[in-house]
Amino acid sequence: MSDHMEEQEMEAEALEAIFDTSFEVISSIQPFEWSLKVVPIDCGDDEEEENAQNHVAVKLMATIPKDYPESLPQLDIIVLKGLAEEQRQTVLRIANDESKSNEGMPAIYAICEAVRTWLGDNNVKGLDDGSMHAQMMRRAREEAKSKEKLELQFESQKKEDEMTSTELEEIEVRKRRTEGTPCNEENFLAWREKFNKETEDDLAREADAIGKDKSSTSKKKGGANTAIKDEAIENRLTGFQQFSGKMGVLNMEDIEKAADEAENDPNNLDVEELNLDEDLFDDDEDLDDLDFDDDDDEDINI
Incomplete structure (x- = not known):
């Protein structure tokens, strides 16, 4: 069995499944002959309803060449209802045009649909009237x-x-x-140039923003540090204030307390523990040479 014959038989099976009793095989020997009844409105097996709804009807006759679908089928139109010869020729022309549009492919179903469309647009009584x-x-x-x-x-x-x-x-x-954009050398180079420029602009903006943030932070820190230093200097006590209090009065209680703490501090060395040469302090004759006058006494009393 040739490929064309197998394809034609498969198409015949499909048409029979779609059109049911409206499709008929006239000749099962090559060249095959098929016929299809075409009406504007398919009413199934209800013939009475079909006659009431459809005012026109035709039968499409198709002779299938051995090399179909590579070559076109031979078509003819038989009027079943409601059409004159003029309309029959019109329907046949539509069928042949659709066949040419589908050359190289199974086309019988498409031809039937084109004929059905025309019948639907002209489904009126009196088209067969020759007056x-x-x-x-x-x-x-x-x-x-x-x-x-x-x-x-x-x-x-x-x-x-x-x-x-x-x-x-x-x-x-x-x-x-x-559809997408085809990628070639020209498109790629244009994209890369645009991408590099956008990247450079982004980096420049980021660097500028970082520089501004650093400058603002440095100014804020510098001002805060200066204020802290000024406050520390202003509140710092002098040596006299540390021992006498802020009012400038000598605080004897604090001095005595500090002396007691120093005496009780185990880290301080006791005088007895020091290896001193006491003979150095026994010579009172050296003190006789010192001249203490009244002016010195007055200074001490002050």
Whole structure:
């Protein structure tokens, strides 16, 4: 079995599963022949409802070449209900156009859907009426549909023209995000230059901010230290104040207390423990040479 034949049989099985009894194999020998009943509204097995809802219906005939889908199928349209020869030719043209659009792929399902769409748009009574009045009515309906289609196209174009450049740019950005930007040497070099510049600017801003913080902190610390030093100097006691009190009066009690503490301090050396030569202090004759006059006594009393 060739690949084309296997693919054609698989397509036939799929069409039978989709269309059920509306699909029929006319010839199971190559070239295969298939037929499909196409109506605007599928009512299932309810024939009465189908006849009430559908005013037009056709049967699509397809002869499948051996090398299909590489080559196009041969198509024909048989009118089942409600269409004149003019409409049959229109439906056949639509079917062949859809077949060409799907060349190289299984196309029968797509052809049926294109035919069904046209039937749905023209699902009215009287299309098979060949009278002059009926033909005029059909032309009027077709012109109305063409006019409506043109109006829709005009409105769509008008909306596009009203879009601002910003909106178009935003759409382009979204499109680039979806599709992605191809990476090449030119794009990479431009990105790297932009990245390096942004990095340098960030580092410069950080360095400037750090310098300002240090300067502000140094000024604050310097001012605080100066204030502390001034306060310490101002509150510092003099030697006289430490022994006499802040009022300048000699505090004898503190002096005696300090003397007692010094005497009781075990770290202080006792006079008896010192190895002194007492003979040095026994010679009182040397004291006779000293002249103590009245002026000296007055100074001592002061």
